[in-house]
Amino acid sequence: MQRIRDRTLSKESFVLQMDGIGKEYYGNRVLNDISLAIRPGEIHGIVGENGAGKSTLMNILFGMAVIHSTGGHDGTIKIDGKPSHISSPLQAMQLGIGMVHQEFMLIPGYSITENIKLNREITKDNIFSRFAGERVKTLNVEAMQKDARKSLDTLNMNIEEWAVVSGLPVGHKQFIEIARELDKTNLKLLVFDEPTAVLTESEADRLLDAMKHIAQAGIAILFITHRLHEIIEVCDTITVLRDGHLVVQKEKENTDIYELAEMMVGSRITDVTREIPDISAKSxxxxxxxxxxxxxxxxxxxxxxxxxxxxxxxxxxxxxxxxxxxxxxxxxxxxxxxxxxxxxxxxxxxxxxxxxxxxxxxxxxxxxxxxxxxxxxxxxxxxxxxxxxxxxxxxxxxxxxxxxxxxxxxxxxxxxxxxxxxxxxxxxxxxxxxxxxxxxxxxxxxxxxxxxxxxxxxxxxxxxxxxxxxxxxxxxxxxxxxxxxxxxxxxxxxxxxxxxxxxxxxxxxxxxxxxxxxxxxxxxxxxxxxxxxxxx
Amino acid sequence: MQQVNSEQQINRFDHVKKQILSFGIPRIIIIIFLLSLWIIATFLDIPFPRLLSDTIVRWGMNGVLVLSMVPSILAGTGLYFGLPIGIICGLVGGLLAIEMNLVGFPAFLGAIAFSVPLALLVGGAYGWMLNKIKGSEMTVATYAGFSIVSLMCIFWAMAPFRSPEMAWPIGRGVRVTISLEGRYARVLNEFLSFDIFGVMIPTGLILFFIFMCLAVYLFFRSKTGLAIKAGGENPRFAQATGIDVDKTRIIGTMLSTVLGAVGILVYAQSFGFIQLYMAPLFMGFLAAAAVLIGGASISRATILNVLIGTFLFQGLLVAALPVANRVATLGSLAEISRIIVSNGIILYALAQKSGE
CATH class of the missing domain: 3.40.50.300 (P-loop containing nucleotide triphosphate hydrolases)
Structure with missing residues (x-):
């Protein structure tokens, strides 16, 4: 009996499993026993106020130095069912975790292709590289542009891949960031950290479409945002964090904006019974x-x-x-x-x-x-x-x-x-x-x-x-x-x-x-x- | 009980260690160096009273120049490497006093009276320029100082002064070195001066130096002075209180320029000569080195830093020369040690984290 259940569980493979995650900064507990699991192709939303612990959770997932220099974290992380100790952002990347940053990490003077393929350039041999080695190989621009095109197409971006980044509108830059992550061949999980904060409404809509697209390709998505209607629109599962605690984890079908809003703010008021002076008559x-x-x-x-x-x-x-x-x-x-x-x-x-x-x-x-x-x-x-x-x-x-x-x-x-x-x-x-x-x-x-x-x-x-x-x-x-x-x-x-x-x-x-x-x-x-x- | 005692001892040890660190390692090294020079000097039969009186004279004579570093540092424009600018204002005043045929104290005070308005004007313009290049004041100041010295070489060479003491016998322009004998040489040094145990005390010089220090000290306790200090320490804090930080920086620079002008006149009357042309070129570095040895940093300075720093630095220079001459016959050893010490200490200060 036991064996059968194990097998059904393993069939339902998870890309990411975080179990009992906790974190303390200098005796100040900021995260308490957070668990979540994401399947391939699932969009998982995380909502919470400022300071609810969202960014700490992401820092743990990416093995940021700030976590390890302050004594590490509690709990375990499994990637594809295998326990992983993520000790650096590089390792997170190698494990197939990608991140779309809130601030753009793009080089303005480079073209879109160059930004997408930065540090993962496709190269070909030339006369010098035969004896001087890997570092002097020529860029294979055509292959690189083809790859970039492919990523941009996934996002329905009909912008030229050789355009320089610096003059592009904010919305486009956001998409290039995403394209860069998509271009990584081993990508399994993509984290969006408040990606719509700087976008206009129509840009945000396009981004949400793109997210659904990406998810269909089998990549799991962690979506962090304040905008509740976006969460409801795209997410399959939703986690609400408050004060470092996991308040609730629900399927989208079982909740609505109002419930999420209430759970996000939570009843923490101690002193609402006090007298509030009537100020209507005051000047x-x-x-x-x-x-x-x-x-x-x-x-x-x-x-x-x-x-x-x-x-x-x-x-x-x-x-x-x-x-x-x-x-x-x-x-x-x-x-x-x-x-x-x-x-x-x-x-x-x-x-x-x-x-x-x-x-x-x-x-x-x-x-x-x-x-x-x-x-x-x-x-x-x-x-x-x-x-x-x-x-x-x-x-x-x-x-x-x-x-x-x-x-x-x-x-x-x-x-x-x-x-x-x-x-x-x-x-x-x-x-x-x-x-x-x-x-x-x-x-x-x-x-x-x-x-x-x-x-x-x-x-x-x-x-x-x-x-x-x-x-x-x-x-x-x-x-x-x-x-x-x-x-x-x-x-x-x-x-x-x-x-x-x-x-x-x-x-x-x-x-x-x-x-x-x-x-x-x-x-x-x-x-x-x-x-x-x-x-x- | 015993444990408590040993804990207290450890605490006391920590306390002493902290005190030493806060006193500054370079200062300790300089003090040890100076003391060892004095000891070597006595063994070499160099009369100590003479070393001490020379040190005291040079302390008073360089003091005001070193003091000119303080307003600039406190206003947030860093070490006043633009000192040659102030010095030139002072020199112009000094020459004007001779041209007007003044003698004695009136000549010295006249020189100050001529140079101060000029220094205020030039300092204001220079401060305005420093506001345009916030963040790299010290680099720009260094080169501004260099350029102005070179530019003034042309002025000196064409200056329309007529007094035969200054002008070249033929042609136009003023001489490189102008003697102040019979004008205002040593008017401060000799005022109420006396000997004690073979040490000559230049009372007037020291009184004047102390008076200048006191004036600067009191100024920085005034409303304007406090505003300047706040603007230097935390410009955003000052702005939030409605202080125009650009203005306080200009006032600080003007003050430094005036002190530079007065400082060179004090220096010249003690030295007995006015030196023109390339002479002011490196004076900014020497004054900066002195205040740094005294424990100042590029963002903090006190009057005490000036008093201690000038004494240590000048004491070192006075003692190094005869000792070096006796120990090695290499002629320029004293000059070399001066350059090593002054530039070394500036390098140390700039390498420190600014302000923290």
């Missing part, structure tokens, strides 16, 4: 009209937003959709256009100095890059902006000014106490602080400006759970005790829902809608995935 403190921000990777394409006095407004959305661009644009850090009114007066865009002077302050998401003077002391970091913007903490004598050491020291000590910054003293360089304490220094610096409105971007990114809670509590306290209006941008929906009164969801550079923290997971999931607009 508007900040109004943003048609804001466009040219922030690389987070561009904003026409945002309208009203912030009410004394509220905590959340801005959520998936990475790359422009949620970070809003605060950076208003604060003048990136080129922006549009109309921004603060307490009835227009805000000069692209001029951080005047924005700060009007009473806005910003805690940047890029703590180490923008938020801190890493080699300077905690106290200087805290008072720096106040010195520059408000001439505080300096003694002025005519044209001369000097730092007021006593006032600075006293204020820094107060802030260190109030925000519980763990340090050896106000003179410690901020470089030596932990992420959470660095974040508190950034907040202290913004507070020293005594702002009416505080923008906070990704305040809990890269800090541990205890510090996260403290940072969030600080924001709530500032809001409650001092009536400070807070606009918090975050990738973590759970944290937005735990402290914000309203949450604006940004997709594709625009506000998709404003939700209440108590709205259902389905609404959040769908709106973030861009499936519904203006629900709120």
């Amino acid at each position: 508007t403190i900040l109004s943003v009209k048609n804001l466009q921000v040219d922030m690389p990777g987070e561009s904003v394409k026409g945002v309208d937003l009203e912030v009410k006095e004394g509220e905590i407004l959340g801005i959520g959305g998936l990475a790359g959709h422009g949620k970070l661009g809003i605060s950076n644009g208003v604060m003048g850090l990136y080129d922006s256009t549009g109309t921004v009114m603060f307490r009835g007066t227009p805000v000069t865009l692209n001029n951080p100095f005047s924005v700060i002077n009007q009473g806005l302050a910003f805690v940047s998401e890029d703590r180490r890059g923008v938020g801190l003077l890493l080699n300077s002391s905690i106290e200087l970091n805290i008072v720096f902006s106040a010195i520059q913007a408000h001439n505080e903490f300096v003694i002025k004598r005519g044209p001369f000014s000097q730092m007021d050491d006593k006032a600075i020291r006293a204020y820094a000590r107060k802030m260190i106490k109030d925000l519980d910054i763990r340090c050896t003293g106000p003179q410690q360089p901020t470089r030596r602080l932990s992420g959470g304490n660095q974040q508190k220094v950034c907040i202290a610096r913004a507070l020293a400006l005594k702002p009416k409105l505080l923008f906070v971007s990704e305040p809990t990114r890269g800090i541990d759970i205890g510090a996260k809670k403290l940072v969030l509590e600080t924001l709530v306290r500032l809001n409650k005790e001092f009536g400070m209006t807070v606009v918090m941008t975050s990738s973590e929906l759970a944290e937005l829902r735990s402290i914000c009164g309203r949450i604006a969801i940004v997709t594709e550079g625009k506000i998709a809608g404003v939700l209440k923290p108590t709205d259902s997971d389905v609404d959040f999931g769908l709106m973030m995935a861009g499936e519904i607009n203006a629900a709120g």
